[in-house]
Amino acid sequence: MNGKFKNINRLLPLLIIFILSGDGCRKSSVYQERISEPGNEYVEPVDPARDDNEQLFTEYDQFPNVVKQKIEQVLPGGKVDNIVHWGPFRYVVYKSYPDGHGSKIYIYLTGIIYQVAFINGNLMERPGMFFERGSEREIALQSVPRKIMINAGKQSGSDNFLRAWIAVSEQDTTFIVELTGFQENDTTAFAYRSDGILKMLSSAARMREGLERLWTPAQIEELLGPYRMKYNIDTVINRIKSKPYDPQKGCRFVVLGDSRRNLPVWETMCRSISNKKPDFVVDTGDLVNESEPEQYDRYLFGVLDKYEKFNFIPVAGNHDIGLDGQATSYLTSFGPNSLNYFFDYGNARFIILDNCSRVTDFTKQLEITDRWLSQTPEGYYKFVFAHYPPGNVEKWFYHAMDYELSEKFTALMTKHHVDHVFVGHIHAYSTAHFQGVDYSVTGGGGAELHKQYGPRGSIFHYLIVDVTKEGIKQQLVQLYKNDRVE
Numbered sequence: 001m002n003g004k005f006k007n008i009n010r011l012l013p014l015l016i017i018f019i020l021s022g023d024g025c026r027k028s029s030v031y032q033e034r035i036s037e038p039g040n041e042y043v044e045p046v047d048p049a050r051d052d053n054e055q056l057f058t059e060y061d062q063f064p065n066v067v068k069q070k071i072e073q074v075l076p077g078g079k080v081d082n083i084v085h086w087g088p089f090r091y092v093v094y095k096s097y098p099d100g101h102g103s104k105i106y107i108y109l110t111g112i113i114y115q116v117a118f119i120n121g122n123l124m125e126r127p128g129m130f131f132e133r134g135s136e137r138e139i140a141l142q143s144v145p146r147k148i149m150i151n152a153g154k155q156s157g158s159d160n161f162l163r164a165w166i167a168v169s170e171q172d173t174t175f176i177v178e179l180t181g182f183q184e185n186d187t188t189a190f191a192y193r194s195d196g197i198l199k200m201l202s203s204a205a206r207m208r209e210g211l212e213r214l215w216t217p218a219q220i221e222e223l224l225g226p227y228r229m230k231y232n233i234d235t236v237i238n239r240i241k242s243k244p245y246d247p248q249k250g251c252r253f254v255v256l257g258d259s260r261r262n263l264p265v266w267e268t269m270c271r272s273i274s275n276k277k278p279d280f281v282v283d284t285g286d287l288v289n290e291s292e293p294e295q296y297d298r299y300l301f302g303v304l305d306k307y308e309k310f311n312f313i314p315v316a317g318n319h320d321i322g323l324d325g326q327a328t329s330y331l332t333s334f335g336p337n338s339l340n341y342f343f344d345y346g347n348a349r350f351i352i353l354d355n356c357s358r359v360t361d362f363t364k365q366l367e368i369t370d371r372w373l374s375q376t377p378e379g380y381y382k383f384v385f386a387h388y389p390p391g392n393v394e395k396w397f398y399h400a401m402d403y404e405l406s407e408k409f410t411a412l413m414t415k416h417h418v419d420h421v422f423v424g425h426i427h428a429y430s431t432a433h434f435q436g437v438d439y440s441v442t443g444g445g446g447a448e449l450h451k452q453y454g455p456r457g458s459i460f461h462y463l464i465v466d467v468t469k470e471g472i473k474q475q476l477v478q479l480y481k482n483d484r485v486e
């Protein structure tokens with residue numbers, strides 16, 4: 001490993017100590033809980049002047065010339081499919097090409113590009129395709145194939161080559177070259193296949209970060225595989241079902257989501273939930289902040305193992321599935337059946353859907369779900385869980401599932417009179433009765449809260465649901481800070 005990466009390795013222990021001390025300072029006892037009735041239809045009216053996501057340019061033609069020129073220089077040809085105005089100063093531009101390849105480019109209004117991602121036939125590169133973690137080795141610039149040097153010169157607009165590396169990929173050798181220019185305050189790194197095809201462009205700092213972060217499937221298995229003994233979804237469901245169902249008591253489950261890496265809130269929540277003795281807990285996703293195996297190890301299982309006295313039912317969120325969308329860490333932890341599945345307990349059917357990863361074709365999955373719902377025993381309650389909220393519920397549109405898919409999804413829920421749909425992704429508590437079905441967003445597990453849902457919604461929380469012969473009863477458990485203690 002070259003000196004640059006060694007330095008990062010030396011800094012890592014310090015960084016980890018810093019993070020740990022930060023978590024340790026805030027004692028979880030500062031959170032207190034308040035239990036109340038469910039429901040929160042409130043959302044603040046949108047103030048366009050404050051909306052960071054406002055789309056200033058709806059047509060590519062309206063882009064400043066400097067932006068269009070830079071995009072054409074780096075990603076010539078193709079068709080602009082979509083433009084997202086991301087904050088007041090940035091765009092994300094999606095392009096597709098006749099051969100089915102696609103790409104997206106992140107660019108500032110000034111024309112400075114800070115990231116390009118290539119999407120091959122709707123699939124990002126798989127783990128290890130960029131390069132295997134730790135396999136990079138510095139090489140002389142003269143050793144880089146001539147074709148790659150020419151392409152890098154053209155694509156960067158610079159001829160000031162600084163360094164080069166090779167790294168092992170799953171199917172090929174990756175060549176990485178670093179150049180000056182093109183980015184402010186940073187150099188740029190390009191990763192190529194050996195035949196000269198560009199795989200990734202990034203700021204050099206980001207590329208180095210990537211080199212440190214990418215794991216091979218074997219490394220993921222080594223770290224997370226052991227958790228499968230306890231958390232494999234088939235095992236968990238068997239454990240739930242092995243407990244005799246008492247019709248007098250009914251079934252109690254908890255729903256929460258978006259804990260990511262807020263340890264004080266997540267730990268408080270796990271302790272509190274354990275006291276409520278649910279039959280199981282459904283997490284609507286974003287179990288971690290980035291889907292690195294270390295995060296699963298530390299932020300999810302590290303806490304669950306310590307506090308858990310409940311059966312854990314996961315939903316895959318967009319933060320759980322990795323850059324490539326293949327959900328490798330997630331599947332390694334929870335087993336091959338953990339993305340889309342259902343189980344019956346008591347007098348209810350519980351259906352868990354993956355509307356985030358690239359492993360699932362969600363349109364096909366909806367057809368399967370149609371069958372699961374049709375075949376639900378007569379008189380059973382039906383509950384459905386997913387991560388992204390439906391985007392056709394207007395107040396959730398800004399942070400939701402694709403609109404067309406949302407319409408198919410909600411139509412299916414209505415067709416089968418689903419009793420309740422629970423989703424996450426929006427970091428708040430928000431409810432809606434939409435086309436005859438009750439929906440709850442419960443994403444208050446620790447991630448930074450969305451502010452517009454009022455005092456009942458923009459707060460850390462989870463839901464308790466009791467299903468008995470009498471019906472469905474929900475309770476909202478809010479966690480709030482006790483200022484006196486702090």
Ligand SMILES: [Fe+2]
Nearest residue numbers: 286317318425
């Ligand atoms: Fe999310």
